[in-house]
Amino acid sequence: MRLIxxxxxxxxxxxxxxxxxxxxPADAHALEQTLLALASLPAxxxxxxxxxxxxAALARRLPCAALRFDERLAEMHFGAWEMQAxxxxxxxxxxxxxxxLVHYRPGGGETVLEVATRVAAFHTALQRQPHTExxxxxxxxxxxLLMACHAGLAPAAAALRAASKPHSIAYGETIILxx
Numbered sequence: 001m002r003l004i005x006x007x008x009x010x011x012x013x014x015x016x017x018x019x020x021x022x023x024x025p026a027d028a029h030a031l032e033q034t035l036l037a038l039a040s041l042p043a044x045x046x047x048x049x050x051x052x053x054x055x056a057a058l059a060r061r062l063p064c065a066a067l068r069f070d071e072r073l074a075e076m077h078f079g080a081w082e083m084q085a086x087x088x089x090x091x092x093x094x095x096x097x098x099x100x101l102v103h104y105r106p107g108g109g110e111t112v113l114e115v116a117t118r119v120a121a122f123h124t125a126l127q128r129q130p131h132t133e134x135x136x137x138x139x140x141x142x143x144x145l146l147m148a149c150h151a152g153l154a155p156a157a158a159a160l161r162a163a164s165k166p167h168s169i170a171y172g173e174t175i176i177l178x179x
Contacts, residue, residue: 001126002133003150003177004041005143008054009034010171016085020078020109020141026054034172035061041135041174048126049137050074059137072122075139076115079107101163102156116145116159123149140169150177 009030013019026034035058046066049059050073059067081089089107097104102113119142126134136146144167148158169175 001129001131001179003126003146004045004133004135005146005175005177006034006038006058006135006137007140007143007169007171007173008050008052008137009058011054016087018078018081018084018086018089018107020075020082021052022082023052024054026057030171031057031061034058037172038062038174042133045133045135046129046131047135047137048073048122050139050142052139055137055139062135062137064135070122072118073136073138073142076106076112076141077109079105079109081107081109102159112159112163113156115141116148116155116162119145120149120155120158122146140167143167143169143175147175147177150179 009026011019011024012027013024041062043063044065046068047059047062047064048068048070049055051069051071052074055073056069093106097106103111105111123146138146141162144162145158148161153161
């Protein structure tokens, strides 16, 4: 199955803020720019979207065969770190996460392994669908995990791959994965 992965438009949030699963709206101009960039995508493919509004606003405006919101596509929950400036998070907590990227609970939220497990469950369920292609509107973390799942990695290996280096997925970027 061909997967078309689209990162949400830039959300309305100050630079340097940890916002993971916080439900932030997309910037209106960024939303329009992303829609223009996606004009050539197939309109007959089903669309799966994170329910967070920065994704949902885009998904609702795309022509598609079917639209489904799925909690498993949401970004990682950073617990008490949500909506905090990265610079305000105690260095010892950041270091503890860096020492155990897969199992540490940033801010008491989700581990990367928990996120990888839910994304892998979504990917497995998606592969059972009769589609030849599907579009996902989601988040950089989710996209990195979907890419690892599509490459055949188990959740623990996907979590380690996704967490081990910074991402370079731009807001509104499209990544196509062919089987």
